[in-house]
Amino acid sequence: DSGVTQTPKHLITATGQRVTLRCSPRSGDLSVYWYQQSLDQGLQFLIQYYNGEERAKGNILERFSAQQFPDLHSELNLSSLELGDSALYFCATLTRGSDGYTFGSGTRLTVV
Amino acid sequence: AQSVSQHNHHVILSEAASLELGCNYSYGGTVNLFWYVQYPGQHLQLLLKYFSGDPLVKGIKGFEAEFIKSKFSFNLRKPSVQWSDTAEYFCAVDNSGNTGKLIFGQGTTLQVKP
Numbered sequence: 293d294s295g296v297t298q299t300p301k302h303l304i305t306a307t308g309q310r311v312t313l314r315c316s317p318r319s320g321d322l323s324v325y326w327y328q329q330s331l332d333q334g335l336q337f338l339i340q341y342y343n344g345e346e347r348a349k350g351n352i353l354e355r356f357s358a359q360q361f362p363d364l365h366s367e368l369n370l371s372s373l374e375l376g377d378s379a380l381y382f383c384a385t386l387t388r389g390s391d392g393y394t395f396g397s398g399t400r401l402t403v404v
Numbered sequence: 405a406q407s408v409s410q411h412n413h414h415v416i417l418s419e420a421a422s423l424e425l426g427c428n429y430s431y432g433g434t435v436n437l438f439w440y441v442q443y444p445g446q447h448l449q450l451l452l453k454y455f456s457g458d459p460l461v462k463g464i465k466g467f468e469a470e471f472i473k474s475k476f477s478f479n480l481r482k483p484s485v486q487w488s489d490t491a492e493y494f495c496a497v498d499n500s501g502n503t504g505k506l507i508f509g510q511g512t513t514l515q516v517k518p
Contacts, residue, residue: 294447325505335494335508348505382447384506392438392498393506395448 298396310371315383323386324366330379410509427495436498
């Protein structure tokens with residue numbers, strides 16, 4: 293257990309639907325990074341939040357959005373889902389001065 | 405744009421063979437370098453990292469990597485692999501002068517035959 297908690301672990305949904313993925317960082321970690329891992333695109337950075345504010349955006353589709361709440365947990369919202377959105381979605385936190393990034397176990401999203 | 409390139413996509417070795425996985429990055433500024441391992445069905449785990457200092461870094465499970473700045477490389481090595489090393493390996497770069505987000509290579513699948 294890395295200490296970064298992601299829920300749910302698995303999600304199966306239909307095209308056109310909307311889902312929310314949740315990430316709870318370790319105590320004291322202010323940054324949350326979201327990554328998408330798919331067979332064709334590999335591991336890609338989606339978006340970063342730091343202490344509630346968006347810090348950086350990567351290859352995130354307009355149909356996707358995220359936010360970080362006052363308790364520092366983060367949610368990634370995926371809407372109008374397409375088959376190609378099927379992937380493993382990881383969140384990571386960053387603890388400066390230590391081992392760096394810590395990853396959660398991921399949410400496997402399957403769009404059918 | 406920054407990028408990370410892993411030369412080997414799929415490597416098959418027998419137990420006790422030596423391993424070297426290549427990683428090159430394209431960024432001229434200060435970077436932090438990482439190797440992560442992902443066992444089947446599990447999350448990414450840090451093998452080793454380079455922030456500064458000795459360019460030869462040692463990680464967990466007998467892995468090591470050498471940072472060669474002039475070659476923009478950070479190759480992963482292990483003298484003798486075990487069946488339990490079967491996993492996917494990712495090289496990643498953190499542009500520490502920016503937001504700190506990780507740029508990953510495409511990954512290398514290592515299969516070790518007993």
